[in-house]
Amino acid sequence: MGKRLIPPEPAEIHDVQLREALEERYLAYALSTIMHRALPDARDGLKPVHRRILYGMRLLRLDPGTPFKKSAKIVGDVMGSFHPHGDQSIYDALVRLAQDFSSRYPLVDGQGNFGNIDGDNPAAYRYTEARMTDVARLLLEGIDEDGVAFRPNYDGQSKEPIVLPGGFPNLLANGAQGIAVGMATSIPPHNVAELCDAALHLIEKPEAKSKALLRWVKGPDFPTGGIIVDSKESIAEAYATGRGSFRTRAKWSQEEGARGSW
Numbered sequence: 001m002g003k004r005l006i007p008p009e010p011a012e013i014h015d016v017q018l019r020e021a022l023e024e025r026y027l028a029y030a031l032s033t034i035m036h037r038a039l040p041d042a043r044d045g046l047k048p049v050h051r052r053i054l055y056g057m058r059l060l061r062l063d064p065g066t067p068f069k070k071s072a073k074i075v076g077d078v079m080g081s082f083h084p085h086g087d088q089s090i091y092d093a094l095v096r097l098a099q100d101f102s103s104r105y106p107l108v109d110g111q112g113n114f115g116n117i118d119g120d121n122p123a124a125y126r127y128t129e130a131r132m133t134d135v136a137r138l139l140l141e142g143i144d145e146d147g148v149a150f151r152p153n154y155d156g157q158s159k160e161p162i163v164l165p166g167g168f169p170n171l172l173a174n175g176a177q178g179i180a181v182g183m184a185t186s187i188p189p190h191n192v193a194e195l196c197d198a199a200l201h202l203i204e205k206p207e208a209k210s211k212a213l214l215r216w217v218k219g220p221d222f223p224t225g226g227i228i229v230d231s232k233e234s235i236a237e238a239y240a241t242g243r244g245s246f247r248t249r250a251k252w253s254q255e256e257g258a259r260g261s262w
Helices: 018-038 048-059 071-081 087-098 134-140 170-174 192-204 232-241
Strands: 108-111 129-132 150-152 159-161 176-179 184-187
Touching (some): 048 071, 071 087
Antiparallel strands (some): 108 129
């Protein structure tokens, strides 16, 4: 206390080239954004905030079938122990994990108003409750058996897993989207049964290419449903090159009721 910080002492001022300073500092910012914020880890398919939410829920013993706990409790524990950022950003991430129209295989079982596909906002975290799903349990299964490495948390008072054991192909099953610095990712979700069949084929034939794997994985499987209208050739090219898009068409039906059709 009492130390003068602005302006700095003359002895603490150093002349450096602007280009060198920008390169050094922007590289540090870019690596932090890429590795610790915006992009998922290929091993468990989770961004840091999602991994910390699931690990925090595990410490709270919020396993499938156990009583729900307030989202405020979960957000507070995660923020205080592992993720020293805004509470709203943590809650937004938790909400998305619970929305069955956002996640093909939700990792959080939510109770209360978690929003809807029409864009209505979820209730505040003091109202909603949550616990883990069976899919989240599979991602955490074996974490007590020294299967993954741990590192100190941000204040060194506890430890957090670097990656989850990942007994579920989450990256491809739920997909991922993120924009970092100079890098971005957009991976569509897929059917987990098809992914497991393709994985078994890869174990038998590790040299198999994407064209052969399309025998099992026909294409993306979106949580909102719909029919992919792109040709098989277009889908195959997207998987082979990593670049492409998918167009979907909704299914609709007409029902006759006592007061008209809808």
